[in-house]
Each structure stands twice: as C-alpha cells, then as structure tokens.
Amino acid sequence: MMLDVFFKALSDPTRREILKILRQGDLTAGEIAEHFNISKPSLSHHLNVLKQADLVLDERKGQYISYSLNTSVFQDLLAWFVDMFNQEDRGDRVEKKK
C-alpha cells in the first residue's frame, strides 16, 4: 500500500533529517552523507527507502547522483490527513443504530 511506504519512510529520524537538508537545495549522495555519522551504504539504503516512497528524486550527473525533494507527493500525504480528520466524514454525529 502506498501509505505504508510513505510512513515507513518518514518513521526514521535520519530520513526525516535528509528531507530537511534537501529543502536547502539538491545534494549529491556524498554531500548528504557528510551530514551524518553513518556509513555510505547505510545512507544509500535510506535514500533508497525515500526513493521508493517517492519522497525524493534522483538524477545521475556524471559520477555523482543528485538527490532532490519530490514535493508533489506530499499532496497525497496531506490528503490522508485531511481525510482522517475531516469532520464532515466522521461517524460521531447522528448515526443509525445497528
């Protein structure tokens, strides 16, 4: 399910920090790695999780691979929130008994 990969991706603090850093602008995998005290394979794993969740985009530029935020997908997440807490739609108003 789509929400599953979303929330899984967001549930790790390292990955949320990656997203935060990418707000400043696109970075290569190596540049991102400099911000953290974990190995590059670990970082690569996290980037892959974010990619699977469509939260980041990657583009090879020569030797480097540049990562960027994919802001468009957040609309889906926002939709989930709105749906979850949309008063109109909740069952706690008058309801027929079963």
Add this chain to the structure above:
Amino acid sequence: MMLDVFFKALSDPTRREILKILRQGDLTAGEIAEHFNISKPSLSHHLNVLKQADLVLDERKGQYISYSLNTSVFQDLLAWFVDMFNQEDRGDRVEKKK
C-alpha cells in the same frame, strides 16, 4: 523527539487501521480487537504505541477501557508538513555561495 513517536506510530498499518476505525466513534479495547486477527496483547501493544504518540486517548469505564481519537495532536503533524513544504522558508532561492 516528538515527531519520532508520531511517525513510528503511524508507520504500522494495523495502527493506522485502528485510527480509521476510531473515526466512527469510540470503542473499547475488545471491540477494536474484533476487527483484527491478532491477539489481544498485540492489540494492547499497538494501542499503547498510539497512546504514547498522543494519537489516541483512553478512559476506563468500569471493566472496559474506551479508546478515542485525539484529533488535537494532528495539528502538530500538520505543522510539520507545512513547515517542510513552506516555499518561503526553502533555501532554493538566491543564496550566498560558500
């Protein structure tokens, strides 16, 4: 960190389903358990995770414990989203080089 327990809580499909069910109205632990094919201790664990994340509230009513959605906390989550994708605040405009 606060966001950590939020997203950890939301990263599990069973827990998201619990939230969904609670939109219909408050339920006891046992009633929630009926919706799932997992043991009551497991359910109890999930409810506890949601409680730690402030996503649900519990209130003992005699023998039963009634669970309800805590909608107020979602404002914090929404704030996170808004902050993450607030254009004004992003660094991808004119920026001094390092």
Add this chain to the structure above:
DNA sequence: TAGATATTTTGAAAATTATCTAAATATATT
C-alpha cells in the same frame, strides 16, 4: 585503458519491533 572517485549492492551482524502464551491486575456480579 588504467587508476581514481562516487555510489550502490551484497551478505551478515546488531538493534528494534511485532507477536504470542501465560500470568497479573482491575472491575463487576453473585
């Protein structure tokens, strides 16, 4: 094409989380 740099993939170990059964706690009823 050989060597250097950037990144990912593989395979395994460590850490965390989910799940279960059995036991414990809390309340209700007789």
Add this chain to the structure above:
DNA sequence: AATATATTTAGATAATTTTCAAAATATCTA
C-alpha cells in the same frame, strides 16, 4: 469472598530494519 470478564504486563521468539565492511558498478581523467 469467589468467580467471571476486560485489559494489560511479562517474558520469549519471530520478523523486520539498521548498520557496516567488502565487493561491484558507473563515470571521469590522465
């Protein structure tokens, strides 16, 4: 007080996730 019902806690195991070192892949440069 004894028994029944609702739920949680404890303790153990299974499943998943994170992490790393080593190897593999891709690109660049001399």
